[in-house]
Amino acid sequence: QVQLQESGPGLVKPSQTLSLTCTVSGGSISSGSYYWSWIRQPAGKGLEWIGRIYTSGSTNYNPSLKSRVTISVDTSKNQFSLKLSSVTAADTAVYYCARVRDYLVDYWGQGTLVTVSS
Amino acid sequence: DIQMTQSPSTLSASVGDRVTITCRASQSISSWLAWYQQKPGKAPKLLIYKASSLESGVPSRFSGSGSGTEFTLTISSLQPDDFATYYCQQYNSYWWTFGQGTKVEIK
Numbered sequence: 001q002v003q004l005q006e007s008g009p010g011l012v013k014p015s016q017t018l019s020l021t022c023t024v025s026g027g028s029i030s031s032g033s034y035y036w037s038w039i040r041q042p043a044g045k046g047l048e049w050i051g052r053i054y055t056s057g058s059t060n061y062n063p064s065l066k067s068r069v070t071i072s073v074d075t076s077k078n079q080f081s082l083k084l085s086s087v088t089a090a091d092t093a094v095y096y097c098a099r100v101r102d103y104l105v106d107y108w109g110q111g112t113l114v115t116v117s118s
Numbered sequence: 119d120i121q122m123t124q125s126p127s128t129l130s131a132s133v134g135d136r137v138t139i140t141c142r143a144s145q146s147i148s149s150w151l152a153w154y155q156q157k158p159g160k161a162p163k164l165l166i167y168k169a170s171s172l173e174s175g176v177p178s179r180f181s182g183s184g185s186g187t188e189f190t191l192t193i194s195s196l197q198p199d200d201f202a203t204y205y206c207q208q209y210n211s212y213w214w215t216f217g218q219g220t221k222v223e224i225k
Contacts, residue, residue, distance in 0.1 A: 047162070047205055047216040063119070063213065096161055103209035104152050108161035 002026040004097050004109035012091075012116050018084040022097030022109055023077070030055060030075045035100035038071060038082045040093040041111075048093075052100060053080055087116045120144050120208050124217035130225040137193040139220045141206035146186045150210035153182055153191045156219075157202045165204075166191065196222070 008020035022036070029036065038050040051061040053071045061069045065084070073080040084091060092115050099107040121144040131137050141151065149169040154162035164173045166182040169189055179194045193200055201224055206217040 046218040047207075049214055049216070060213070098161075102167075103150070103214065104164055104167050104207075105154070105162070106164060111161055 002099060002107045004099065004107055006095060006097050006109045006112040008112065008114070010113055010115060012087055012114060013118050014088055014116055015086055018082070018087050018091060018114055018116070020082045020095055020097070020112065020114070021079050022081070023079050024099075025078070028075075029073060029078045029080065033101075036071075036073065036080045037098045037100050037105070039096045039098055039105070040091075041096070042090075042093040050082065050084070050095075089116050092116045119213055120147060120211050120215055122206055122208055122215055122217035124204075124206060124220045126220060127218070128221045128223060130223050131196050132225045133196055133198060135196045135225075137196050137200075137222060139191045139204055139222075141184075141189045141191070141217050143187045143189075143208055143210075147208045147210035149185045150208060151182075151184070151189050152207045152209065153180075154205045154207065155200075155202045156205065162205060193222075 003025045005023045012018045035052040037052040041047050051069050051071045053059045059071050068085045070083040094111040094113050096111045097109040098105045123142045125140045151169045153166040155165050156162040165176050165180050170182045181192050183190050203219045203221045205219050
């Protein structure tokens with residue numbers, strides 16, 4: 001059974017960089033044909049794709065966030081990471097990491113709340 | 119981006135009711151549509167994919183239909199465990215997008 005777990009600071013100051021890591025267990029991040037994704041959800045609001053990284057290492061980002069987002073993978077640690085720069089209060093949200101199979105999210109992390117505040 | 123619009127935003131219903139949620143796409147997405155259920159404080163769970171295919175383990179009271187730009191999720195007889203928020207997701211285009219959600223609450 002694949003499991004995903006987000007980790008990282010729960011509080012980030014405005015203008016700084018938000019950094020989160022997702023640790024994958026129960027399977028190798030480099031095997032199979034999956035996208036590893038980040039999705040966020042502001043309190044009381046809907047879901048927003050941030051970006052994804054394919055097993056091959058290629059990345060795709062939400063056009064509205066593209067200039068600020070970097071997703072990378074560390075296969076030796078079975079982890080993938082999110083960096084979101086120049087954050088503002090609008091970036092406050094629960095951040096989920098997820099595995100995408102055939103364009104569908106089949107495994108999710110539990111989510112981690114990141115608050116942007118001074 | 120393809121915009122997904124769900125209606126209603128909130129739906130009040132009773133146990134045993136038949137419930138229908140609509141999702142409309144801003145352009146045709148063929149049948150590349152999924153539905154997820156999310157309960158408070160939890161990650162979403164996949165219910166239906168390719169518009170009408172039931173994910174393994176999902177109760178048969180859930181069903182999906184539609185193609186092109188209009189889709190529906192139907193719960194044939196609402197159960198206490200079904201009070202949640204439901205999201206549609208299109209995966210026709212390069213960039214996948216979710217609807218804004220429909221909350222099903224107790225009447």
